[in-house]
Structures are given as C-alpha cells and as structure tokens.
Amino acid sequence: KNEVEQSPQNLTAQEGEFITINCSYSVGISALHWLQQHPGGGIVSLFMLSSGKKKHGRLIATINIQEKHSSLHITASHPRDSAVYICAVRLNSNYQLIWGAGTKLIIKP
Amino acid sequence: DAGVTQSPTHLIKTRGQHVTLRCSPISGHKSVSWYQQVLGQGPQFIFQYYEKEERGRGNFPDRFSARQFPNYSSELNVNALLLGDSALYLCASSLLSYNEQFFGPGTRLTVL
Numbered sequence: 001k002n003e004v005e006q007s008p009q010n011l012t013a014q015e016g017e018f019i020t021i022n023c024s025y026s027v028g029i030s031a032l033h034w035l036q037q038h039p040g041g042g043i044v045s046l047f048m049l050s051s052g053k054k055k056h057g058r059l060i061a062t063i064n065i066q067e068k069h070s071s072l073h074i075t076a077s078h079p080r081d082s083a084v085y086i087c088a089v090r091l092n093s094n095y096q097l098i099w100g101a102g103t104k105l106i107i108k109p
Numbered sequence: 110d111a112g113v114t115q116s117p118t119h120l121i122k123t124r125g126q127h128v129t130l131r132c133s134p135i136s137g138h139k140s141v142s143w144y145q146q147v148l149g150q151g152p153q154f155i156f157q158y159y160e161k162e163e164r165g166r167g168n169f170p171d172r173f174s175a176r177q178f179p180n181y182s183s184e185l186n187v188n189a190l191l192l193g194d195s196a197l198y199l200c201a202s203s204l205l206s207y208n209e210q211f212f213g214p215g216t217r218l219t220v221l
Contacts, residue, residue: 030207031207033209033210035212041146041197041199041214041215041217042212042214042215043152043199043201043212043215044212045209045210045211045212048209086151086152088151088152090207096154096157096165096167097142097144097152097154097210098154099144099151099152099153099154100151101150101151102151
C-alpha cells in the first residue's frame with residue numbers, strides 16, 4: 001500500500017463544476033502540499049498546510065490531521081485548470097516529501 | 110526575481126554514459142531537493158541538500174550523487190546510465206530544509 005493515496009486518478013468535468021480531489025496518507029507528517037503539474041512538466045506549489053483550511057482564489061485546501069486526509073477543491077472550474085494535481089506529504093522524521101501518483105483533471109468547455 | 114532554474118532542459122545520452130544536471134535555487138534559498146519523475150508516475154525523492162550538506166537521500170543506487178556549492182546551486186550526477194534512468198529530473202528550492210518548495214522546470218533526460 002502506498003503511503004500517499006489520491007483519488008480519483010482521472011477526473012473529467014464540465015466547465016463551471018465544483019471539483020474535489022482527495023488525498024489520504026498513512027505516515028506521520030509535518031505538512032501536506034498540493035501541487036499542480038502542467039503538460040511539459042512544470043510544477044507549481046499551490047498550498048502547504050499542516051492544519052485547517054487555506055483558500056487562494058478559486059482553490060481551497062483542507063486537511064484533517066486525525067483522519068489523515070486532505071481535499072483540494074476547485075470552484076467554478078475552467079479549462080485552464082486542466083492539469084495533474086499532486087498531493088505530497090512531508091515526513092515528520094526527515095522532512096522528505098512523499099508524493100501521491102497525481103490526479104489528472106480535464107475540464108471541458 | 111528569477112525562480113528556480115535548471116540546465117539543460119533536454120538531454121539525450123546512451124547507456125553507460127554519465128550525466129550532470131544543474132540547478133540554481135531562488136536567491137536566498139539555502140535548500141535544494143532533487144526528484145525523479147518517470148513518465149506517468151509521481152516524483153520520487155532523490156536527495157535534499159541544506160547548507161551544502163546532504164540532509165536526506167531517497168532509495169536510489171550509488172550511481173546517483175549530488176552536491177551543493179557555496180552559492181547554494183546544486184549538481185545531480187548519474188553514472189553508468191540505464192534505460193530506466195530516462196525521466197524528468199526536478200529540482201526544488203526552499204528557504205530552509207522544511208519550508209515550502211518551489212520547483213524548476215525540470216530536465217528531461219532520455220537514455221537510449
């Protein structure tokens with residue numbers, strides 16, 4: 001079993017829909033990251049959180065430390081949101097980042 | 110202000126050769142991490158350096174090595190290349206070893 005599990009693996013939605021991507025982890029962490037990767041490889045850090053909730057524009061990230069679960073939400077989705085969204089956790093022990101496999105999101109106009 | 114830069118952007122090598130990848134962190138950042146991303150998979154941690162010292166090493170063979178220079182730039186070296194080393198190699202910098210990481214555009218290595 002992977003230490004970081006994301007769901008769904010693939011998600012296709014229509015423009016305007018509310019999107020939720022989930023991340024569960026099984027290790028002790030000091031922080032959880034949500035990152036966005038566009039075709040061609042560039043990775044952009046969206047959020048780093050260790051508790052509660054963060055919001056940036058149409059993106060919202062939440063984390064429940066007790067349940068070892070985080071969600072990334074996108075409101076009013078747009079085709080430009082199409083990308084791979086990756087959850088990565090920073091281990092308590094050595095600050096190493098353990099990555100999920102990513103969720104490929106396609107938003108159709 | 111420049112972000113994380115990596116060079117080269119693309120590289121083609123043959124099996125058995127050696128490769129050196131370079132990374133320049135954001136100005137003021139003291140930590141650099143290297144990741145390997147094989148097509149269709151999430152990135153895998155290779156190394157983290159902070160203040161020129163290795164702070165973490167992932168599950169990679171000794172053919173992989175790295176170093177960090179006094180100006181905090183870093184090199185990743187891979188010896189005796191294998192076909193399986195073909196991947197996108199990502200560098201990320203952070204202010205300290207445990208802060209939010211900022212990623213470079215990556216170097217795409219193809220081993221033939």
